[in-house]
């Protein structure tokens with residue numbers, strides 16, 4: 021039995037336990053015996069220096085071919101090319117073998133790959149290119165793409181970096197996969213094993229730089245001990261061609277260096293930065309450069325001294341210039357104390373207002389790093405108008421792989437379709453084709469530098485991002501930075517084959533789940549361009565639309581009893597539409613031409629305003645929240661249909677998350693719908709909102725040791741109330757008679773899982789225990805937790821197919837733990853096919 025199980029597993033290409041650490045570099049055996057005869061038998065490496073990316077390529081090729089075909093490559097000699105893989109730089113190749121035609125076509129980091137019969141050539145423009153070509157070849161083999169190929173691949177842009185928001189104490193801002201792999205207790209970590217493994221993953225998707233610390237930077241990174249530590253990190257990354265960079269705190273000369281000022285025009289400050297920079301480059305001669313967040317969200321910057329942002333950026337540029345370093349300067353500068361009573365105030369205008377007069381004033385090694393939208397990684401934003409404002413400044417786009425506003429890796433949201441919409445968007449500057457992807461590459465405005473920065477925030481969790489399915493985002497990010505013309509679905513399917521194997525049903529199912537995941541998330545969070553509608557004042561996870569208004573942060577919805585949306589028109593609003601080139605501005609200026617999915621971003625309209633679909637705004641809100649949440653339920657069934665086709669470890673891990681998402685999508689649906697129903701008092705035409713015939717509210721049960729509790733915000737509890745235990749040491753019970761007809765039901769319990777305790781629950785029908793569980797999601801999910809009963813902590817557990825008689829006694833007991841008072845919202849009795 022055991023043996024046949026193992027054979028069955030081998031047949032399907034399943035490894036016994038897969039913890040995710042290999043990500044898409046599993047090199048799993050191909051499913052059917054693919055002929056080995058045409059494979060090369062040896063490898064000729066044109067650089068035998070240990071630690072060089074070409075040497076790494078050689079090791080990787082051996083490892084991959086061993087894994088995929090069980091074949092050990094011999095060491096070839098340069099005189100015998102027959103049946104060999106030759107890997108090296110164009111220069112090294114020409115030295116050994118003479119002229120090579122395609123060399124002229126190679127651009128920096130590019131490669132030539134040719135695989136014909138059993139002769140394989142992998143020639144990089146540089147060492148990094150040779151490594152990229154090797155990973156590309158192995159990816160083809162691992163996907164069973166064994167046919168002959170011959171092509172040159174060059175990068176679309178030179179800057180293909182990740183940003184990691186890791187703090188010196190080992191925590192990660194907006195990280196959902198455990199603590200840092202780079203830092204602990206205020207210092208760079210000693211053990212760089214995972215750092216090297218991460219660099220390997222990044223090299224395989226052609227990422228060439230990594231900023232290792234948070235943009236909200238801590239100057240203690242610049243201590244001698246930490247500079248030495250940075251050297252350790254760079255040493256671990258160098259064999260993979262990934263260059264290290266760091267974020268700087270603008271005030272360091274004062275707070276860390278002991279100077280009386282950090283004025284960028286003070287010569288002592290300049291000298292201080294030159295000194296520090298020299299020290300770092302002495303230890304990391306190939307450092308990529310710096311990333312700076314200045315005068316943003318409380319961070320210090322040049323404005324403190326009435327200096328311009330360009331003067332601030334250029335100070336770092338001068339220090340880095342002699343070493344060939346680049347300064348990425350973030351455009352995320354805005355005033356977070358603006359006044360909503362001013363109809364014309366608009367945070368979305370800030371970047372253009374701060375930067376437009378500085379165009380052309382940045383040194384040539386400065387790149388302005390611009391978030392894709394004008395606000396902050398929302399589920400839907402138009403492209404930032406700054407991309408078309410800066411014509412004489414190099415720019416890069418900032419994308420977020422970590423799902424800060426997009427479910428924090430507990431909701432499946434495949435982001436490549438969102439990024440593609442942004443990258444392919446045509447800003448029509450000067451009435452000429454001006455796609456964002458061609459602006460950031462430097463091509464459109466003829467800039468020397470440009471590219472992408474992806475905020476990733478991997479952690480020590482073996483899954484890297486906290487969730488296996490989220491890794492498709494990292495994979496797609498890197499390859500889109502290399503070639504934005506690649507399709508979102510094509511990238512996804514390559515990733516599925518590499519991650520889960522070749523089973524057709526797995527490929528189809530995961531494709532379908534992933535491709536509808538962003539539209540579903542948009543549907544049940546914030547649609548029509550109103551932003552994510554999450555809690556912007558606490559964690560950016562669960563629903564809380566009220567937090568978006570009546571504060572200075574400027575993520576306003578301007579929702580009142582009758583109307584909603586930001587009037588960003590020139591004719592009557594904030595003028596933001598006018599920041600775009602004229603053709604695009606014209607589209608956004610008018611309600612008629614603005615696409616529905618950005619309507620409320622650009623216009624303030626009545627809830628009864630009719631969309632192009634014919635529905636009113638409010639009915640669209642209701643419908644799409646129901647449809648999006650229904651899609652989230654389907655994801656569970658779809659994943660379940662893959663049981664036995666994926667190894668148990670990953671199958672269970674993903675299933676747990678899909679079930680969580682299905683429950684949390686209902687929290688979102690009900691919360692947002694209830695909020696706008698309450699505000700507008702406009703009824704749902706389909707009669708669903710506020711009407712829950714399958715629920716029993718906990719506060720209406722007979723309580724012993726429990727009391728009713730008004731939840732804040734009110735719409736994150738069904739009926740605005742939940743129950744909590746009266747003491748934090750003794751158990752409480754809630755009982756009620758079942759009034760539903762006898763039959764089989766799925767019984768769902770909505771409760772709140774707070775951080776700071778692990779309450780224990782039991783559900784009984786009559787005296788039979790149906791199930792028990794613990795409030796321990798803080799150990800099982802990585803999202804930012806909450807200490808309150810709210811939209812972040814609200815969750816659901818479901819017991820399937822339970823036989824219940826009318827008049828039976830339902831009892832839930834809850835044992836509080838610490839500050840978690842075993843909170844319960846309601847219980848649903850769901851007949852087959854009903855979701856409530």
Ligand SMILES: *[C@@H]1O[C@H](CO)[C@@H](O)[C@H](O)[C@H]1NC(C)=O
Pocket residue numbers: 066067068069071072073109112147
């Ligand atoms: C071999 O690799 C080392 C380290 O990357 C590099 O310094 C050297 O130039 C390389 N030699 C050739 C011939 O490419």
Ligand SMILES: *[C@@H]1O[C@H](CO)[C@@H](O)[C@H](O)[C@H]1NC(C)=O
Pocket residue numbers: 068093094095
């Ligand atoms: C190939 O050469 C490497 C050193 O470059 C050595 O470690 C390895 O054992 C050799 N492999 C074979 C199969 O001879």
Ligand SMILES: *[C@@H]1O[C@H](CO)[C@@H](O)[C@H](O)[C@H]1NC(C)=O
Pocket residue numbers: 188189205206207238239240
């Ligand atoms: C910076 O790091 C030091 C050393 O770990 C720590 O004591 C300090 O609190 C940190 N500062 C901030 C603002 O996080």
Ligand SMILES: *[C@@H]1O[C@H](CO)[C@@H](O)[C@H](O)[C@H]1NC(C)=O
Pocket residue numbers: 211212213214
């Ligand atoms: C370093 O980290 C790796 C990966 O987490 C681990 O396997 C290894 O045991 C660690 N080494 C030491 C010396 O702690």
Ligand SMILES: *[C@@H]1O[C@H](CO)[C@@H](O)[C@H](O)[C@H]1NC(C)=O
Pocket residue numbers: 294295296298299
């Ligand atoms: C940097 O400054 C320190 C003292 O603050 C000095 O000892 C050192 O020589 C300087 N290093 C460089 C590279 O200028």
Ligand SMILES: *[C@@H]1O[C@H](CO)[C@@H](O)[C@H](O)[C@H]1NC(C)=O
Pocket residue numbers: 324325326
């Ligand atoms: C900056 O300028 C403002 C007025 O333009 C002035 O009130 C302020 O004192 C100046 N600050 C500094 C640090 O020079």
Ligand SMILES: *[C@@H]1O[C@H](CO)[C@@H](O)[C@H](O)[C@H]1NC(C)=O
Pocket residue numbers: 198480481482483486799800801802
């Ligand atoms: C990774 O996260 C999962 C929850 O997603 C958790 O169960 C597991 O213990 C974590 N593993 C590590 C090594 O952090």
Ligand SMILES: *[C@@H]1O[C@H](CO)[C@@H](O)[C@H](O)[C@H]1NC(C)=O
Pocket residue numbers: 363587592593624
């Ligand atoms: C024009 O702006 C005012 C606020 O200044 C607002 O109250 C009004 O609704 C807007 N009118 C239209 C037609 O959008």
Ligand SMILES: *[C@@H]1O[C@H](CO)[C@@H](O)[C@H](O)[C@H]1NC(C)=O
Pocket residue numbers: 582626
């Ligand atoms: C929007 O609703 C308000 C309040 O009911 C009403 O006065 C106004 O005429 C409506 N505007 C439009 C454009 O329908």
Ligand SMILES: *[C@@H]1O[C@H](CO)[C@@H](O)[C@H](O)[C@H]1NC(C)=O
Pocket residue numbers: 536537539540543640643644645647648649651
């Ligand atoms: C999202 O909502 C729209 C409008 O209600 C609907 O047409 C679409 O099918 C939904 N998509 C998903 C994936 O939920």
Ligand SMILES: *[C@@H]1O[C@H](CO)[C@@H](O)[C@H](O)[C@H]1NC(C)=O
Pocket residue numbers: 786787829
């Ligand atoms: C449950 O058990 C208790 C005592 O153990 C008994 O008094 C009670 O009648 C039982 N209730 C039901 C509904 O069976």
Ligand SMILES: *[C@@H]1O[C@H](CO)[C@@H](O)[C@H](O)[C@H]1NC(C)=O
Pocket residue numbers: 748837838839
């Ligand atoms: C019990 O609850 C009280 C009040 O909420 C709180 O102050 C106390 O810390 C809790 N006790 C424990 C052990 O968590």
